[in-house]
Amino acid sequence: MSQKELKKYFEKFLSNQSIFSNKSVLQSSYVPETVLHREEQMAQIAEILGPILRTEKPSNLFIYGKTGTGKTVTIKYLSSMLKNLAKEKEVSLKIIYLNCKLKKIADTEYRLVAQLIRQFGKSVPSTGLPTDEIYNIFYRLVDHTKILLLIVLDEVDQLVKKAGDEILYNLTRINTELTNSQICFVGISNSLVFTENMDPRVKSSLNEEEVVFPPYNAIQIQDILRKRAKDAFHPGTMGQGVLEKCAAYAAREHGDARRALELLRVAGEIVERRGESTLALTHIDLAEEKIECDSILEVIKTQPKQSQAALYGLLLLLNNSNKIFTGDVYEKYRETCAKVDLRPLTQRRISDILAELDMLGIINANVISKGRHGRMREMSLGFPANMIPKVESILSRELGVSFK
DNA sequence: AGGTATTCACATGAAACTATTCTCTGAGTTAGG
């Protein structure tokens, strides 16, 4: 491309008035100045956390609700409010928000405590210290001055799933060791049955109060979308029925507002890229397709080599029949390993990898029994057939082999 | 025919092992006074 052409391209981009006036409003990290349709939950939480303002330790709190039901937004909103009030009343309050799902940050016991320490502005090694040492550092740090500490653990269920529930027990026990300060926990969980298979000791010490966030219905999502769209887009760029359609999509997925917002944002980006001026219904369909496709490709791309090789083997079998079984995949997998010069893993491990791919939605797997002929996974692709070429090209690039 | 027992080909679980990354410690080494 010549320089002139390139320049023209950029100029076109610039002259093209964007339909966004403030795109960040649609990003998931955005905290709006009012939270709609969560009045009841806010009141409950405020009541539970209220004692903070009298420098008393409130009960530990658990918040349940599926994704996109406003848990995180609500708690972030309330904590900034609490911070301001505490400053007014001269209560020494510190609120720490941690997302336990973030890999390499807060997804194990050690890292969680280390991250808490970092929030106090002290740095600790990311590895090399024994766990109780890190706890001791934390104790000293917190107990140094009298302070009320509110720790918000988002997606705790992930943490417990990965590292067991003693973590929570240890954390709650910190309070008994402290003389000056006090710590209060707020756990946020996607799964409603999260505490069910937890150790009863942990349960009783942590789960003192709980608030449930029900899914939004279509009307409520419409309200939210309308409000955000007003801030995010220039007036007059929104086509007839677009918000309603977005809301309908999201409501179908257990009222996930985050999804609806993402849909709207991606649709807007499509409109922008095409140089069109209004967002129409067809863009929503395109956006949905794009989100779906992108997320799957992204997941595949970030898989370890071994998983990719297993998937590659599975794709090789696809041409022959629709029903694919574990043994065949393993065989093809070994062949690919030989081709790519990869040390083949045991069947045991591949079994787990296939289960993981199933969890990720890349494939669909069911365990079936063929009677005398054994028990195995019956697998099929988890994405539409028209995506196969894209997946194949990613895999051959990652693995350095070519499909035939 | 109807009922029971086998058997296949993995699934699923638990524990142990491996490799990597990182800190800390103390012995040995070096350079300057």
Add this chain to the structure above:
DNA sequence: TAACTCAGAGAATAGTTTCATGTGAATACCTGT
């Protein structure tokens, strides 16, 4: 003698392997009619 280097020990963590046990139903094998 202080500063520096470097190997070794110990931790956390992710990814595997090894060993052990579980599983659902098609088939083989009885049983009594």
